[in-house]
Amino acid sequence: MVSNVSNTNLVPRVGFVSLGCPKATSDSERILTQLRAEGYVISPDYHQSDFVIVNTCGFIDDAVAESLEAIGEALAENGKVIVTGCLGAKSDIVRSAYPDVLAVTGPHDVDGVMAAVHAHKPRPHDPYIDLVPPQGIRLTPPHYAYLKISEGCNHRCSFCIIPGMRGDLVSRPIGDLMQEAEHLVDAGVKELLIISQDTSAYGVDVKYRTGFWHGRPIKTRMTELVDALSQLGVWVRLHYVYPYPHVDEVLPLMAQGKVLPYLDIPFQHASPRILRAMKRPAAAEKALTRIRAWREICPELVIRSTFITGFPGETEADFDELMDFIDEAQLDRVGCFTYSPVEGATANALPDHVPDDIKEERKARLMERQADISAERLAQRIGQQLTVLIDEVTPEGAIARSYAEAPEIDGVVVIESAKNLEVGQMITVRVIDSGEHDLWAECVTEHP
Ligand code: SF4
Numbered sequence: 001m002v003s004n005v006s007n008t009n010l011v012p013r014v015g016f017v018s019l020g021c022p023k024a025t026s027d028s029e030r031i032l033t034q035l036r037a038e039g040y041v042i043s044p045d046y047h048q049s050d051f052v053i054v055n056t057c058g059f060i061d062d063a064v065a066e067s068l069e070a071i072g073e074a075l076a077e078n079g080k081v082i083v084t085g086c087l088g089a090k091s092d093i094v095r096s097a098y099p100d101v102l103a104v105t106g107p108h109d110v111d112g113v114m115a116a117v118h119a120h121k122p123r124p125h126d127p128y129i130d131l132v133p134p135q136g137i138r139l140t141p142p143h144y145a146y147l148k149i150s151e152g153c154n155h156r157c158s159f160c161i162i163p164g165m166r167g168d169l170v171s172r173p174i175g176d177l178m179q180e181a182e183h184l185v186d187a188g189v190k191e192l193l194i195i196s197q198d199t200s201a202y203g204v205d206v207k208y209r210t211g212f213w214h215g216r217p218i219k220t221r222m223t224e225l226v227d228a229l230s231q232l233g234v235w236v237r238l239h240y241v242y243p244y245p246h247v248d249e250v251l252p253l254m255a256q257g258k259v260l261p262y263l264d265i266p267f268q269h270a271s272p273r274i275l276r277a278m279k280r281p282a283a284a285e286k287a288l289t290r291i292r293a294w295r296e297i298c299p300e301l302v303i304r305s306t307f308i309t310g311f312p313g314e315t316e317a318d319f320d321e322l323m324d325f326i327d328e329a330q331l332d333r334v335g336c337f338t339y340s341p342v343e344g345a346t347a348n349a350l351p352d353h354v355p356d357d358i359k360e361e362r363k364a365r366l367m368e369r370q371a372d373i374s375a376e377r378l379a380q381r382i383g384q385q386l387t388v389l390i391d392e393v394t395p396e397g398a399i400a401r402s403y404a405e406a407p408e409i410d411g412v413v414v415i416e417s418a419k420n421l422e423v424g425q426m427i428t429v430r431v432i433d434s435g436e437h438d439l440w441a442e443c444v445t446e447h448p
Helices: 022-037 061-077 086-097 110-120 162-166 174-186 222-230 245-255 272-278 287-297 316-329 356-379
Strands: 013-018 041-043 051-056 081-085 144-148 191-195 210-213 216-219 235-238 262-264 302-309 333-338 385-393 398-401 413-415 426-434 439-446
Touching: 013 022, 013 061, 022 041, 022 051, 022 081, 022 110, 051 061, 051 086, 051 110, 061 081, 061 086, 081 086, 081 110, 110 174, 110 210, 144 174, 174 191, 174 210, 174 216, 174 222, 191 222, 216 222, 222 235, 222 245, 235 262, 245 287, 272 316, 287 316, 302 316, 302 356, 316 356, 333 356, 356 426, 385 413, 385 439, 413 426
Parallel strands: 013 041, 013 051, 051 081, 144 191, 191 235, 262 302, 302 333, 413 439
Antiparallel strands: 210 216, 385 398, 385 426, 398 413, 426 439
């Protein structure tokens, strides 16, 4: 065991066993430094530790045996063990010998170890250095919050420069995300809005590695994340999802009421030729077939999307394909932009740029067609009862949203003639009227 480096009585206390070569020792030093920086106490004794980290070696058979023995000893003496290091890269060996270890991470994975540590014993609160509340400082109202699950993007859409600015996809450890989500819910958040550049790609960069939340293994993957978030008892809304086949997996969760039946999918176009020129992810997927299948699984699914008109090379025939898609897809809400070149985007070099007046005219035609579709779909809600979350209280009643409306980008539910409503309250309303973007409703009952 690593010797004590603190004589304070602060919890949590971490036992640490460091095996292996100098590179492993250096990894141990980084982990110990991070633990101390976050206020954990390093304990010299198995029995006084809240859990034990074993940094293993897996170079030769003898080293594997020694590492397995050290894990076994820590489990026998303490019972809670996080395994890291070279043997951790062969997690099947560790798990088949000791299925009860809390987490297994590979070598040089300080972030993975810290995520496992946070999942089992959250970082201690220090009033002298913790100037922010556990849920962080947020710019959104107290009843909803954005949860950013990754940074960067592995795609190279020709009109976009985000990957050049922010780099490739880096998924946040699932244990950290769950802890942040829990803090937000504890602080009163009723709706979590999942954001990223490509939510459906979550975990691809870490090969969907297993993380931990309250000692439970969870894969770093969209479906598993959504399923875990659904256990927090708040609305979970998915933004920036691409129509990959694996997105099908979240539809049953929506049908079961675990996650809001709402998908924000930036299709951007429907002509295969333009989608290829845009280098869009999932361009080859059959979007219409997919949407139909999703609606069969979850008929109440609401889809919002965005499109670009006048992308370089877009012909009238391409635009007609887009209009046919708009007719067939019957999306609930749509935003539309005219193409404009961004400095550094590869699409700038494409031939056949579309004149501005044609871009604008196509956008107007698309939005006109969509306005009818959106209005019709909203009109179908008249008479329905909906659960809504109140965003704003007005002198007459309130402005609220149901599962079908994301804040800031979609319409609202206007509640007229109601008293004593509060921001952040969830109530049931009956829809009495509809427009192109918004619904009007009357109160039915309050939710507990
Ligand atoms: S537009 Fe394409 S490249 Fe840009 S962030 Fe989105 S998916 Fe990634």
